[in-house]
Amino acid sequence: MAILGDIRKQTWLLVVVIGVAMLAFVAGDLFSENSVVKRIFTGDPNEVGNINGESISVAEFINAQSIASSNQNNLSQNQVSQQVWNNLITKKIILAQAEKAGLEVSDDEVWSFMAKQYGMVDAAELKTQIGQLKSQAEQGIQGTGQAYQNFIMMFEEAKPNILRQKYMELVTMGVATTSKEAEFQQVANIQNATIDYAFASYDDLKKKYKVEITDDEINAYVKKYPKFYESEATVDLSYVYFPATPSAEDDQNALNDIKKYLTGTVVVDKVNNINDTIPSFASASNDSIYVSKYSDRPFVGQFITRKEIQQYAAQLPADYVDFLTTGSVGQVGGPFKTGNAYQLVKISKSKEIADSISSSHILISYKGTGNETVTRTRDEAKVLADSIVAQANAGNFTALVNQYSEDPGSKVKNGSIGWTSRSAQNIAPEYLQFLNTHKTGEIGLTESRFGFHIIKIDGVKNTTGYQFANIIKDITPSQATSDKNFSDARTFAQDVQGKSLNDFANLAQKKGFNYNTAENVTRYYTQPLVDPSTGFSNEKDNDILRWAFNKDTKPGSSFLFTTTNEDQIIVHLNAKTSKGLASAKSVRKEVEPILIHQKLVEEVNKKLGASPSLDAFASNFGAVKGNSSITFGSAQIAGKGAEPNVAGAAFGLKPGSVSKAIKGNTGVYVIQVKTVAEAPKVEDATFLVDQIEQQTKQKLTQQLIPSIIMSSDITDSRMEKLDRQQM
Incomplete structure (x- = not known):
């Protein structure tokens, strides 16, 4: 208490x-x-970006990236990431603009849109087929579950595409061209001026004036046009790479290894105290088993003709082609070096195979196969096709063609499509497969994108086909080679740790290592850091850039990265530039010529003074004189191309007047206007209305969305949010 x-x-x-x-x-x-x-x-930890207040969540981005990666195995991780980012930005822009305009997309519209994508007449047929697919997926039929999920994904992705189409149609409906605009354009196309001019190229003027552009001048120019020169954060990198390539010794070992199959060999297994006798390749009784046991690649049992071999002759060594086209059955050729492998080739078997096949068919089409007059479903077409096959024979085939076939081109020839090469490219693959697997007189059924085909083999022209058995030994780095490669890379990495960029570069060049640089690299840079033609793997590019952009990685740091195939790359971080206006260094290549041209024009004007003349320009600057007629519409100068600034000056000056120096596309002009024709009276320019309108609509369609994106408030926090999760 x-x-x-x-x-x-x-x-x-x-x-x-x-x-x-x-x-x-x-x-x-x-x-x-x-x-x-x-x-x-x-910022929101669950958000990787924001556009005009609309969030892009981590889950949304990662899900889209996962789908894109699975569908595009040939793209790098950074390429996929940037593609997904651009798509999401565009999608959200379109959705926002469509919502402002009151546009919506119904499920029925999506079904109709998707039906057209699949070549079907209407949505009802697509719904039936997708219903069947869903039923098969629920029954657990292999492959149908993934196919159904893919359709659902495409269905959802179709909505923004339709919205974009609707939005652009709505916007372009507001484009109109008046008859007065058409008249102005017609006058510009017809009215001409005649001019004398003197011209000096920028290259010649630069020899006379050593114009230099400072970083401050470039920065001032960039500040005048900030929207065009906004830059993401960038890094400058130097790197030395050690590709995991086989040594000369590895090459010789692979050659020696494959040569042992030319003669019988005894292999001693000291561990199990067993001797294994390997017969020569030539004496092998079963080539497919021999290849499966001793080759680095599987046996391929296909028969091919020597005519087909000639199609690939340019891609193979000459002695290899010579053996394939002249060798006899049972003979072994090689070793041949093809790429990074050695091969022994045995002509295993030969047999007569179809070189070309003559056939006739009855086509039964259905909705969605391109024949818009047909209303039957696929199931109905299958029932009809089965009934025709059941009664078809050599005697009544022509009558059945005339009664049922829906291929007008072959129907007039009793169903015949003539002779077809066994490797033809201009025929449905399912049809060709049937031709290559059936004999003369056989009748059967196959299906292609055109419908069901009841096919009769009318004749076969045979030729000799050969089966080739290949023992292939890949030339790969040995463990000793890989160990030396790693040791060289690690030693270099240790030697340059904490050293300056100059030390890094000098040591690499002194040792004769593969040294290069990559400048102005963004976090999601889509180009390979190392030229792929070197054979170097770029799988570590994302890891390298994640390391370089990490806030704890300071300029001067270096790091060793190893790929799965044991390529080594030591990367040195030279510099980091924060997000904002582009640096003078990064845009110098683009901006410097613009400023040089401006300065050269100023120098010419300064020298020519208040009373410029063509003669003064020619005598002081070596300008070349000429003359031309020019219209305002095309602005073409004979022999020089389009020069809009010159056209503007020609129609802005009075006859007899001399211009100041004019900045052209390839050099500087001074012009004297001789005549300006009277503007013609245009009686009717309506024929130009549609042309101008279509050009305007096309330009609007191409530039509207990019323009909206450029003016939007976009925050990209992928680097901060995703890299933090993956560290």
Whole structure:
């Protein structure tokens, strides 16, 4: 009770204690991973980007990236990431613009759109087929589950595509060209001026004036056009790479290894005390088993003709082609070196195979196969085709063609499509497969994108086909070679640790290593860091850039990266540039010529003074004189191409006037206007209205969305959010 009394007397202490406890509780929440305070300083942890206040969540981005990666195995991780980012930005822009315009897309519209994509007449047929696919997926039929999920994904992705189409149609409906605009254009196309001019190329002027452009001048130009020169954060890298390539010794070992199959060999297994006798390739009784046992690649049992071999002759060594086209059955040729492998080739077998096949067919089409007059479903077509096959024979085939076939081209020839090469490219592959697997007189059924074909083999022209058995030994780096490669890379990495860029570059060049640089590289740079033609794997590019852009990686740092095939690359971080306006260094190549041309024009004007003349320009600057007629519409100068600035000056000056120096596309002009024709009276220019309108619509369609994106407020926090998760 005494304690309670003390507490009552010291209520201020209780308030303080409770306050501290509450503060601790609230503070714990305030600074938690998803707290409001933390979001203020670091952003929403569940968001990788934001466009005009519309969030792009981590889950949304990763899901889209996963789908894109699975569908595009040939793209690098950075290429996929950037493609997904661009697609999401475009998608959200379109959705926002469509919503403002009150546009929507119904499921029925999507079904109709998808039906057209699949070449079907209407949505009803597509719904039937997808319903069947869903049923098969629920029954667990192999492959149908993934196919159904792919369709659902494409269905959802179709909505923004349709919205974009609707939005662009709505916007372009507002494009109109008046007859007055058409008249102005016609006048510009017809009215001409005649001019004398003097011209000096920029290259010649640069020889006379050593114009230099400073970084400050480039920065000032960039600040005038900030939207065009906004830059992401970039890094400059230097690197030395050690590709995991076989040594000369590895090459010789592969050659020696394959040569042993030319003669019988005894292999001693000292561990199990077993001797294994390997017969020569030539004496092998079963080539497919021999190849499967001793080759680095599987046996291919296909028969091919020597005429077909000639199609690939340019891609193979001459002695290899000579053996394939002249050798006899049972003979072994080689070793031949093809790429990074050695081969022994045995002409295993020969047999007569079809070289060309004559056939006739009855086509039964259905909705979605391109024949818009047909209304039957695929199931109905299959029933009809089966009934025709059941009754077809050599005697009644022509009559059945005339009664049922829906191929007008062959129907008039009793169903005949003539002779077809066994490797023809201009025929449905399913049809060709049937031809290559059936004999003269046989009748059967196959299906292609055109419908069901009841096919009769009318004749076969045979030729000799050969089966080739290949023992292939890949030339790969030995463990000793890989170890030396890693040792060289590690030693270099240790030697340059903490060293300057000059030390890094000098040591690499002194050792004769593969040294190169990559400048102005963004986090999601889509080009390979190392030229793929070197054979170097680029699988570590994403890891390299994640390391380089990490806030703890400082300029001067270096790191060794190893790929799965044991390529080694040591990367040195030369410099980091924060997001903002592009640096002078990064845009010098683009901006410097613009500023040089401006300065050269100023130098010419300064020299020519207040009373310029063609003669003064020619005598002082070596300008070449000429003359031309020019219209405002095309702005073409004979022998020089289009020069809009010159055309503008020609129609802006009075006859007899001389211009100041004019900045042209390839050099500087000074012109004297001789005549300007009267503007013609245009009676009717309506024929130009549609042309101008279509050009405007096309330009609008191409530039509208990119323009909206450029003017949007976009935050890209992929680097901060995703890289942090993966570190």
